[in-house]
Amino acid sequence: MARVLKALHWIKISLWNLATIPAPFIKRSGESKLRHYYSLEFAKQALTEIKNGTSTPEILEYILTSGVVLDAASRGVFEIVDLCLKYFPELMWDTNFAKKLIIKVVEGRHIELFRLVNENYPIRYLAEDNYMDFDLMEAVTKWSSRCVSPDVSGAAFLMQRELQWFQAVEFRGFFSSKWQTYIENKKSYWEKFVEQREGLLKDAGQWMKDTSSSCSLVATLIITVAFAATFTVLGGNDGSKGIPIFLNKGSFMVFVVANALALFSSVTATLMFLAILTSRYASEDFLYSLPRKMILGLTFLFLSLAFMLVAFGSALMIVLSERLKWIYIPITLLAAIPIILFAILQLPLYVEMVGSTFRPHLYRPLKLWK
Template sequence: MRDKAGGNGVDRNFYVPLYIATLRGDWESARIFLLDHPEALTARITIDLGTLMPADALALPDKWGNTALHNAALAGITRTIKAPVRKNPALPYKLDNGGTTPLGISTLNANLEKKEMVWYLCSVTTKEETFTGASGAAILCDLTMAGFYDIALHLLHRYPHLATDHTRDDHAIGKTTVLHVMAAKPSAFPSGSRLGFFQRFIYSLFPRLYRLLWKAIDKLGMQYYTAAIAVLLLVKLCLVLTWFPFAVPGIKQVRDTKFTHIHSLELVKCILTQIQRMSYSQITTFLLIPNIMEKATTFGTIEIVTACVKCFPDLILFYMKGHRSIFHVAVEHRQEKIFNLIYGGDVRATGIFHYRDELGNTILHLAAKLAPSPQLNSVSGAALQMQRELQWFKEVEKIVRPSYKDWTNRKGKTAKVLLTEEHKDLVKEGEKWMKDTATSCMLVATLVATIVFAAAFTVPGGNDNARGIPIFLKYNSFKVFIVSDALALFSAATSVLMFLSILTSRYAEEDFLKSLPTKLIIGLAFLFFSIATMMIAFSAALSIILSENWAWASLPIALIACFPVTLFALLQLPLFVEIFYSTYGSGIFKKDSKYRLY
């Protein structure tokens, strides 16, 4: 018996070519099929009763309540949604069985490839009732989760009430607002982005360069008394700014990052402007009940923390979950930028450090606990991770009352005891990392020392048999050889001794703070110097040997000799710089003028 689900007494399989053509976006094949079989426009061609419909039937839903626009929005193909909307402008306001519009469907699984489609649906969905209550808040939150801050800002300008609207109550996270979502996205703000030197320079040009161009254009227009020249220059310069980033992917990424930060900061500003219109009790409930401040502190989103405290200064005095302040949360999650706010805050903040949580832990106990994995893994190497943990403990120890050092929690443990218990595995890993690194480097240093020691007694050109002195003693190249060879030997021997002292260290907790890193810094520095001077000695020796007939070969040989030295520097310099900066740099605990509470 034939399957009548397709309609018109025709088996649904008959419409498979049409179905496949629509999925592929092959509209020419679909058009030819429909010319031969016009009844296919209203036939049920999919298992969920979907159809290809004329303009007056585009709003017909399938069994899930999805219209053609819902399905197109779910697929994320921009070109497939414009034609239905042009034929039936009411489609953007149709709801599926879950009460969701096509715009809401498009934001659920939004990504960069679907951004153009989301923009289009926002432009054709303009009725205010679509953006009221939980459904409007869900759309704004989904846009923010997807990183579409410019679209979210556009909607917030149109409908300011979305700033304080909540989504439906989710059993996992409860009601959510857009500020709650922003609090968990530190990468959307300048403090959460890590840019190199060149990237920071390019970052500073956008959009400042656009403003400078406009000023230049204005002056040129006044000078030549014509707007034509100004417009022409503006077009050319804007084309350069627009297309150059696409030609250089790294610059495009920096430009996109800058505009993301601009839009996210403006989004937070608009949200707080709306919050300030609320009463004192409403603000307290809005910011504390869904734990926006705690979440922002946990993720280190300092822009939201400072903006909220400036809007509502008493926030720093409120307890979070577990009878803790934002500074307790910052210490527990190792968010140094928020912890550093104490340096720029008011005197009331100093009293917060003396709070004890519901388990009797002081803020020093929280510093003694092992850091969460994301913050711990942001530092390379177990030894440096242990050093960072000790730095946190020492810094917090400076600001608490002296009695807190011996204060026990409800389990009867002092902060020092808790530090030892929590970090015993990390100490073992740090010891293994240090010994493995020292063993590998000591092997290289020993090899260098052996080579340059032997070279000192087998000098190029040999010795005078009568007097026993080198034949080329008066040559400048020989002087370079003998001096660099001696320096290579002395530095290699020093490096071996430093790495040996690392292998024989006791590996107590305190050793990871200064002693072990210092030895590693000295060892790596002398190892690099020994390799560099060894290659200089080798180049000088070849120069002496080839000076008679192949004098031209000295320069290329010297250049080639620079390759291993440069390679070693590129491979080991990042580790060396990180260890040096972590041990003797300005540190992570310092006042930052960019971020202040007031």
């Protein structure tokens, strides 16, 4: 049995080495994950030994004074903070440490850490200390290169993320920071927040304008084609009654319904993009208003493209079905290619926008004990 296990282990290693020869990045990725796994296991063992071999007050004093957890929180190392809070939940009993930890997390814009810490020590408790309120609001108001998160693509999403951070701190702290003023320059936190992000706001507005202009052009072309097809009846009309000749064919009904849906969807998409182009592009609009309009516009644009291709395919089937009975198979396959291509190209942007607008990670609860 031992020989069999040894042989299987040797085969597994050989196959892994063989697979990593043509693609070295696979080996580097595997080694990185392996180092991360063993580092986490080492941290668990170290904390277990420390907890069993040292008195709790001494180790708590060391953690509080050394700044290990605060440094890990500042760098966004979720695992270290999570392990320390699991092994030593007494850390959060120290009010000053808890408030400093939250401020470090907010300064670094670490979402998972924010969810973790806020679940164990809600931000609303900061209302007991006005000075900490000011420190927290300064942290969320300040703009720096650390605010640029790698998981956010584009200025519009980054502006939305910053607004979500501001809203999370403002709402959960139970104070209206828009009306609280700095003692020095007499500006509210909201005014300071907007002032420090003028460049980001300009880039986000330009992205919205460019995207809406490009999409509205496509939607307008679909409107033109669908509107013209409505009054140009396929196959002509009966000379005596004016009834379409292909009215009794199922393909003709598919053509009519798909063309009508394409027209309605493209008109709706154009209206959504027009609403974006005529927006005032205020800072708060990037939180819900503009993203929702963009989501609706992209949704109806995709539907209009799909319905237009269905109408085109059904029209070809009507014309060629008498000669080629099997023509619906290649038409269906060819019509699916543009739809799939559009979905592949636009789906990541669409999914990111929907998730960031309707279910942002920043507002999702995270339990400390798993």
